[in-house]
Amino acid sequence: MIGAQWGDEGKGKITDLLSRSADVVVRSQGGVNAGHTVVVAGQTFKLHLIPSGILYPNTECIIGSGTVIDPQVLIEEIEQLKALGVTVDNLYISQTAHITMPYHRKIDQASEESRGEYKIGTTGRGIGPTYADKSERTGIRVLDLMNPEHLHKQLGWTINYKNVILEKLYNLPALDSEKVIEDYLKYAEFLRPYVVDSSLKIYKAVQEKKNILFEGAQGTLLDLDHGTYPYVTSSNPIAGGACVGAGVGPTTIDRVIGVAKAYTTRVGEGPFPTELNDSIGKQLGDLGAEFGTTTGRRRRCGWFDAVIGRYAVRINGLDCLAITKLDVLDELEEIKVCVAYEIDGETCYHFPTNASQFADCKPVYKTLPGWQKPTTSCRSLTDLPKEALNYLKFMAELMEVPIAIVSVGPSRDQTIIVEDPIHGPKRALLDADGIRVGET
Ligand code: GDP
Numbered sequence: 001m002i003g004a005q006w007g008d009e010g011k012g013k014i015t016d017l018l019s020r021s022a023d024v025v026v027r028s029q030g031g032v033n034a035g036h037t038v039v040v041a042g043q044t045f046k047l048h049l050i051p052s053g054i055l056y057p058n059t060e061c062i063i064g065s066g067t068v069i070d071p072q073v074l075i076e077e078i079e080q081l082k083a084l085g086v087t088v089d090n091l092y093i094s095q096t097a098h099i100t101m102p103y104h105r106k107i108d109q110a111s112e113e114s115r116g117e118y119k120i121g122t123t124g125r126g127i128g129p130t131y132a133d134k135s136e137r138t139g140i141r142v143l144d145l146m147n148p149e150h151l152h153k154q155l156g157w158t159i160n161y162k163n164v165i166l167e168k169l170y171n172l173p174a175l176d177s178e179k180v181i182e183d184y185l186k187y188a189e190f191l192r193p194y195v196v197d198s199s200l201k202i203y204k205a206v207q208e209k210k211n212i213l214f215e216g217a218q219g220t221l222l223d224l225d226h227g228t229y230p231y232v233t234s235s236n237p238i239a240g241g242a243c244v245g246a247g248v249g250p251t252t253i254d255r256v257i258g259v260a261k262a263y264t265t266r267v268g269e270g271p272f273p274t275e276l277n278d279s280i281g282k283q284l285g286d287l288g289a290e291f292g293t294t295t296g297r298r299r300r301c302g303w304f305d306a307v308i309g310r311y312a313v314r315i316n317g318l319d320c321l322a323i324t325k326l327d328v329l330d331e332l333e334e335i336k337v338c339v340a341y342e343i344d345g346e347t348c349y350h351f352p353t354n355a356s357q358f359a360d361c362k363p364v365y366k367t368l369p370g371w372q373k374p375t376t377s378c379r380s381l382t383d384l385p386k387e388a389l390n391y392l393k394f395m396a397e398l399m400e401v402p403i404a405i406v407s408v409g410p411s412r413d414q415t416i417i418v419e420d421p422i423h424g425p426k427r428a429l430l431d432a433d434g435i436r437v438g439e440t
């Protein structure tokens, strides 16, 4: 299950929903930049690193190898869940995941400041620098954290090196390496019972024919390789990234579910063709409570963009969609959908990977009538106002994939299951008129 837009699509809610029939839920990329919200019986849970399946005590939750772990934040998250009465005995942490260190956070924040108008608008959680060290092969992994002697040696060298960057490049105070090592050794003892060979654990679950859900963080357009570079995150949130990050082969994955909002949001910098800098944009932000779960920043809001939707279908091989936050559109008189872009006077139906074309493109809109009735109590497609149903049909036709789930509110029960998202039909085959004629 992956985000089909720029993150915050409602993946937490959909993961929680799908976890009902999952034996194992795996986070395979990202770190504490993610903020996944789950609302159950009026109680709100905000998860950053722990898979959103954790609310089910019998579902095994794995923080996979491709993630980056800030142990301090993870420990806080574990403590908060325990305080709310949630058991975390079903949590497992990959021994090969990389560790976010204090210098990563400092360098992330300082580098953003020094970029000025070229800043990315990161979450400031040290994600980019942690993945950069992983690629540079100077990273600290969970395994290193579990070996005090080794950690001393490795961190002694690394902190001296990072201190030069902090002091000389950013004019910041140096870190006290002994203090950092002492703190991280404490974190290691707290986390030790959770550490496993995650790829092996997942492999055994595959052999036992268990249902495994890979919970994406961020979204397709924040993908390091296929997103709106450089305004992206430093991991691969697309479906293919789940294989790399979890350590499973592509043949393991039966089905790919994309989560998209009924409109679009983006938090951070970077181009956003359908952005609404007007009262409707503000209305969507207010009604949708569009504030970042991790940083509290106001999210930018705009119309649904089907060019991006089709790109997400292509890049992830989506079988079906979960459309969230339909209720946020309830009051609108009319609703626009971007069906194509105008680039240099030409109509373009495909996402332009050329960043400057994307920055300059003009959305081509189709306007649909709104329904101006509440949908939050709808529990089946037949409960929906006909304009809302038409809006969903239009989206599915544009993206050429069926909609399996429609979400009409943050709670678990505010959901319409259109077709079984796990065992339902594979990707639809449509004829030239957009009529479903079979499946691939
Ligand atoms: P994630 O990062 O993809 O898990 O999404 P976030 O949790 O960051 O943001 C989604 C927000 O929308 C959260 O506050 C959810 O509780 C909320 N939400 C999810 N689905 C719906 C929905 O259908 N309607 C409304 N109104 N809110 C929703």
Ligand code: IMO
Pocket (backbone or CB within 6 Å): 003, 006, 007, 008, 009, 033, 034, 035, 036, 120, 121, 122, 123, 124, 125, 126, 127, 128, 216, 217, 218, 219, 222, 231, 232, 233, 234, 267, 268, 269, 293
């Ligand atoms: P979830 O999992 C939305 C954005 C940041 C910034 C860019 C790079 O909740 O959907 P980073 O800190 O990763 O280096 O920031 O990516 N970003 C997200 N936006 N949802 C997220 O996660 C995000 N994680 C990172 O705002 O633009």
Ligand code: MG
Pocket (backbone or CB within 6 Å): 007, 008, 009, 034, 035, 036, 037, 293
């Ligand atoms: Mg989020």
